[in-house]
Amino acid sequence: xxxxxxxxxxxxxxxxxxxxxxxxxxxxxxxxxxxxxxxxxxxxxxxxxxxxxxxxxxxxxxxxxxxxxxxxxxxxxxxxxxxxxxxxxxxxxxxxxxxxxxxxxxxxxxxxxxxxxxxxxxxxxxxxxxxxxxxxxxxxxxxxxxxxxxxxxxxxxxxxxxxxxxxxxxxxxxxxxxxxxxxxxxxxxxxxxxxxxxxxxxxxxxxxxxxxxxxxxxxxxxx
Numbered sequence: 628x629x630x631x632x633x634x635x636x637x638x639x640x641x642x643x644x645x646x647x648x649x650x651x652x653x654x655x656x657x658x659x660x661x662x663x664x665x666x667x668x669x670x671x672x673x674x675x676x677x678x679x680x681x682x683x684x685x686x687x688x689x690x691x692x693x694x695x696x697x698x699x700x701x702x703x704x705x706x707x708x709x710x711x712x713x714x715x716x717x718x719x720x721x722x723x724x725x726x727x728x729x730x731x732x733x734x735x736x737x738x739x740x741x742x743x744x745x746x747x748x749x750x751x752x753x754x755x756x757x758x759x760x761x762x763x764x765x766x767x768x769x770x771x772x773x774x775x776x777x778x779x780x781x782x783x784x785x786x787x788x789x790x791x792x793x794x795x796x797x798x799x800x801x802x803x804x805x806x807x808x809x810x811x812x813x814x815x816x817x818x819x820x821x822x823x824x825x826x827x828x829x830x831x832x833x834x835x836x837x838x839x840x841x842x843x844x845x846x847x848x849x850x
């Protein structure tokens with residue numbers, strides 16, 4: 628197997644690494660307890676990060692940060708489940724509540740980047756794709772990225788509020804499965820709409836290469 632093919636296979640495993648923690652969590656939660664579910668899902672996420680690193684795939688700063696966050700979140704949940712710490716709510720509410728609050732805080736933080744005139748996407752996009760300097764200096768680029776960054780804000784805050792409502796109004800299994808499916812579908816739609824919007828708004832700029840070339844350059848930078 629060539630190195631290029633091997634890399635594609637490993638990168639394709641990312642979808643499986645996202646699915647398996649969900650399956651592990653819901654199965655172990657029902658058959659054992661919240662501690663087993665949290666530990667198994669977290670360990671699989673750690674395994675995914677280590678596997679990518681061992682095979683030479685870039686994990687950047689995001690994956691280690693997410694891993695540390697998951698470990699801390701899991702530790703707090705286990706402390707509550709064992710009655711070492713008492714927040715007056717169930718371990719499930721603690722585990723998922725941390726996630727709900729995190730989503731909303733991320734959304735608010737992203738909103739601040741727009742308000743202060745430095746939209747998150749305007750900074751982040753050039754880090755992962757190759758764009759001409761004249762394009763980055765064009766006011767239309769900044770306006771487009773500001774508007775698209777608002778989409779992130781709406782998704783994060785809206786998703787957090789939806790999760791809270793669902794948690795309080797559905798049984799655990801229904802909540803977990805519905806949340807997993809809806810978050811996947813909505814995030815896919817949000818990304819698709821965002822890319823189409825960016826492509827449409829930047830198309831009139833001469834130095835904009837088109838969305839296909841932008842996505843391909845992203846792959847080259849990560850290689």
